[in-house]
Amino acid sequence: MNKILKDIVNRHKLLLGHKVMYRPGWDCHGLPIEMKALEQIRKEGKEASLSATEIRRLARKKAVTEVENQKKDFMSWAVIGDWDNAYMTLTKDYEIRQLELFHDMIKKGYIYRxxxxxxxxxxxxSALAESELEYNEKHVSQSIHVRFPIKKLAPKLADKWKDVVPIDKLYALIWTTTPWTIPSNKAIAVHPxxxxxxxxxxxxxxSGVYIVGLDRLDAFKTELNITEEDxxxxxxxxxxxxLAGTEYTHPLYETTLPMISGEHVTAESGTCLVHTAPGHGMEDYEACSKLGIEPFSPLDDEGRYTKEAGLGLEGKEAFTDGNSMVIDALTKAGALVRQRAYTHKYPYDxxxxKPIMLxxxxxxxxxxxxxxxxxxxALQSVKMVPSVSMKRLEQFTLSRKEWCISRQRSWGVPIPALYDVETGEALMTDESVQHIIKVFGERGTDSWWGEEDDNIFVAPQYQQNGKVYKRGYDTMDVWFDSGTSWTMLKDIPDRDPTLPIADVYLEGSDQHRGWFQSSLLTxxxxxxxxxxxxxxxxxxxxxEEGHKMSKSLGNVLVPSVITRGGKDKKKSPAYGTDVxxxxxxxxxxxxDVAMGPSIIAQISENMRKIRTTARFMLGNLHDFNHTDIVPYNQLKEIDHYMLHELYQFNNRISEAYDSYSYNKAIQLLQNFTTNTLSAFYFDVIKDRLYNEKASENSRRMAQTVxxxxxxxxxxxxxxxxxxTAEEIYENYRSMTPQPESSVFKTGWLVKDSEWKNESLEAKWAILKELKGQINQVLELARQDKVLKTSQEAEVDVVINKESEAGKTVHSMDVSELSSLFxxxxxxxxxxxxxISRQFEKEAVLGDGTRCKIYTQRTEQHKCPRCWNYQASEADTLCPRCTQVLNA
Structure with a gap:
């Protein structure tokens, strides 16, 4: 859907006369590709022995292979682009551009550690960006209420509660759904x-004395199952x-910790006292950092407790065994007040x-x-399709305070940071980064892992400063990779510098948190x-049922099965790319849109109607050339009306394409096909096309239109x-004065203002309405088996010639009316x-004019050539056909 939508944009702009530059590209770094590349190695148990250089080699090979496979598919869908020069984010050229942009952001002070x-x-x-999360609505946590013994009340409170509250029995009560973070507790936050x-x-x-938010007292009673007033x-x-400034004792470590103020505390859940672990929560971190409380996070990269956690937790997974052990320890310490399973929304990788942690x-x-x-x-100047995207992108952008751009993986663009071996202090100055980029330009980014000597990457001015530096091996977030793609367009010649670098970005709705935003920010x-x-x-x-396509559900419809067909061609026919x-x-x-066998079958039927319509026109133009065009002022009135309809169609479909409303454009095309052409104009002109002399002016008029x-x-x-369009053009280009090699060289729709005639529109609206009323009377005769076809009927219309509708009907030549009806x-x-006829009907036309319609079977006979009932005797030609054949 994405690639074809982009191609529709490009082909439309090409027809409008724009020079189109579409250079396809692939994001090639990141965890999914690395994991896929290691899949086979992992099965063989060799992953642990692989170096970062080997992992990068395998991931690169996997990425390039997949790119080639996808490229073949994209090209098979007739997506035009500079395929021979497609970019990949793994190439040296792209990586250097990305690092130079990163360097610019460093110089402007946007990058920090x-x-x-x-x-x-x-x-x-690895660390993840917010855009790399999805939320599981059915995640089950163990929620716990824990009491923390109060050791010392804040000065203001000590006097107030001196003789009222026994401090030796006083507890601060917290509620949390992450028991595994209790060892990292550094404070309890209350709202001032x-x-x-x-x-x-x-x-x-x-039993005891508990500090609880007044607004949560009822919930507190329910949690403790307190039913008696006493x-x-x-x-x-x-x-x-x-309360702020009160001190409490951690129930597991006996350390003394403070109660602090926190604006993030609410009365919506819990107890209004928030267990605060600055190493495991952003709001916790922000509240604590103002007071100089350092974050503490005794967990390793795999989410297992480290030695710093104590309590025998070392090596235990925080989410599983560690969680249970913390709850057991709280129970033994007499600190656990309540425990229960809690189903809620939780972020997953x-x-x-799998679940993630802060x-x-x-x-x-x-x-x-x-x-x-x-x-x-700056977004205010951007055209958004649909317009609601503006609000969504604004909200995502404003809700993001910072962007974690480092990842702990081998497959990616290295963050060019050196670290002091003794202090661990990062070196990322203008000169240092510039030097590292220069080395990458010469040796490629693989050298960051491949070179043995760290000193190669140390800029000359830092070589003799008495410090020893080593490389850091963090790589950049893949959103930074893709967010740099606009730099590929910077050097387009003759591009208007006042315009944005790219005319159009087109992607899925998930990119409001991803590519749209990362491109905007960089x-x-x-x-x-x-x-x-x-x-x-x-x-x-x-x-077709509205479910997400999934291999496990077996409901994935692969594009190649639509275009080339499945193994069973009866069950899965080959519809071709155009369908x-x-x-x-x-x-x-x-x-979100539905796709399935029945939907594609309906689309195929729509395509059949389009091809049938084109074939009718081509068949009736087989002997036509541009030299046969009849001037506009010599055409019949119905031909003028058809050109007015064509003028309106060209305008409406242009508006639809210009506003990227392609479904509206297709609806217009299908409506034009079914109602304006097949059910109206083609019906009316068939007699002229088939039965007039080949060179007859009235036939040339119809062919002109x-x-x-x-x-x-x-x-x-x-x-x-x-x-299909190229195939149609191939069959009529010889009729044009200047044939082109492709329909895409012929330009966009002609909007000849001479065709515009709104007075005809009103007139023919009446005639078409009258035609509909006459068809109803004819249907009565058909049901009574008096008529088989409308050609067998004579029709009488009684209508006031002074009414607006009457003036229109009376002004028409009766031969034109019989042709129309x-x-x-x-x-x-x-x-x-x-009037006295076998069948009659009274009708009221749109302007309120009343009329009476009568019909009966004609006494004339069927002409064996034109099939019109205008011959005076059976099996004889009508006067018109006699004249044509004599000629």
Whole structure:
């Protein structure tokens, strides 16, 4: 869907006369490719012995192979582009561009390193960006209420509760769904403006005095299953601001820790007291960093506890055994008040489909906060399709404070950082990075892992400063890779410098958190402008039941099965590329769309109608040449009306293509095919085309109009069904004064203002309405078996010649009317004329004019040549056919 939509954009712009530059490209780095490359190695048990250089070699080979496979598919769908010069993010040229952009951001102060919580995937052993998360709505955690003994009240509170609350029985009560973070607790946060209560509880081993938010007292009673009034007693209330400064004892380590103020605390859940682990939560980190409380995160890359955790937790997985051991330890310490299973939404690694954690590690960040307002302001000049994308992209951009750009993988672009061996301090200055990029330009980024000597990467000015440096092996987030792709367009010759670098970005709705945003931020940071002028967002493909396509569900429909057919051609016929492309264009692509066998079969039927319509026009133009064109002022009135309809069609379909509303364009084309052409104009002109003398002027008039219709029809179809359009053009290009080698060299739709005639539109609207009313009377005669075809009928119309509709009908030549209504004869009478026929009907036309319609079988006979009932005797030619054959 994505590739074909892009191609429709490009082919339409090509027809409009634009020079189109589409250089396809692939994001080649990242965990999925590395994991896929290692799949076979892992089965053989060799992964542990592989060096980073070998992993990179395997991943590169896998990526290049997949690119070639995908390229063949994309080209088979008739996607035009510079395929011989397609870019890959793994090439030296691309990587150097990316590193130079990174260098620019360093110089402007956007890149920094910090120890703080980041999204960490134990299953991937790497930091993740927010855009790499998906949320499991059915994740089950163990939620616990834990009491922390109060050791010392804050000065303001000590006097207030001196004789009211027994401090030796006083506890701060917290609630958490991550028991594994309790060992990392460094504080308890309270909201300064909330009211907190000290409540005495007499309830078995849960007895004591608890500090709980006043707004959560009822929930607290429910959690402890307190039903009797005498089991609980309110001792006093206090503001959160007075609680701040109180000290408590950690139940597992006996360390003394503070209660602090936190604006992030709410009364929506829990107890209004928040267990705060700055090593495992961003809000926790921000609240603690203001007070100089350092993050503590005793977990390794695999999510296992380290030695610092103590309590015998070392080596235990935090999410499983570690979680259980922490709960057991709290139970033994008498600190566990309540435990239960809790189902809630939880972030997962979108690749491994396993839960992630927030974990404090030293990572490289891009400071997005300083770019947000400028980026959102710049978006106002971008055209968004659909328009609601604007709000969505703005929200995602504004909600992002920073961007963790470092990853702990081998397969990627290295972050060019050196570290002091003694202090661990990072060296990432302008001179150092510039030197490293120069080395990469000479030796490639693989040298970062392949060279033995760190000193190669140390810039001359740092060689003799008494420090020893080593390389860091973090790689860049793949969103930084893709977010750099706009640099590939910087050097296009003759490009208007006032325009955005790219006219159009087109991708799926998930890219509001990904490529759309990373491209925007890197461009704003280095150029101050958006990289795109128009941003088009499409949805995802679902099966016919509206379910996500999945191999496990067996509901995936592979494009090649549509285009080339499956093993069983009866069950899965080969529809060809144009049917696949027509399906894409027929979709409301800005939403999720359905695809399946019955849908494709319907699209194939639509394509059959299009081809049949084109074949009718081509067949009737077999002896026509541009020298046979009849001047506009010599055409019949119905031909003028058809050209007016064509003028309107060309305008409407142009508007649809210009606004990227391709499904609307296809609807217009199908409506034009079915209603304007097949059911109206073709019916009316068949007699002229088939039965007049070949060179007869009236026949040439119809061919003239058909020729114009065919050109517009082919052009409007060509961005979508390009093979069919080329095939049609191949069959009529010899009729044109200047034949081209391709329909895509002929230009876009002609909008000849001479064709525009709104007065004819009103007139023919009446005649078409009258035709519909007459068809109803004819149907009555057919049902009564008086008529087999409309040609056997004579029709009388009684209508007031002074009415607007009457003026139109009375002004028409009766032979034109019989041609329009496909009848043997038509007689028009003024109002109050008495008519007696077998079938009659009274009708009210759109302007309110009443008329009466009568019909009967004609006394004329069928002409064996033209099949019209206009012969005076059976088995004899009608006067017109006699004249044609005599000639």
């Amino acid at each position: 910090q120890l703080k919580p980041v999204y960490w995937s134990p299953s991937s052993k 403006d909330l009211v907190y209560s000290a409540v005495e509880v007499l309830h078995g081993d849960k 089991q609980i007693r309110l001792l006093g209330n206090v503001n959160g601001s007075e 979108w690749r491994t489909k 974990r404090a590690t030293s990572q490289w960040f891009a400071n997005v906060e300083n770019l947000q307002k400028e980026a959102v302001k 461009s704003i940071a280095t150029t101050g402008k958006t990289p795109y002028g128009t941003l088009i967002t499409h949805g995802f493909v679902l099966d 696949l492309r027509l399906w894409v264009a027929s979709c409301e692509y800005t939403k 058909l020729f114009q219709v065919l050109k517009s029809y082919t052009t409007s179809l060509s961005p979508v069904a390009c093979h 496909l009848t043997s004869r038509v007689n028009v009478h003024d109002a109050n004329t008495a």
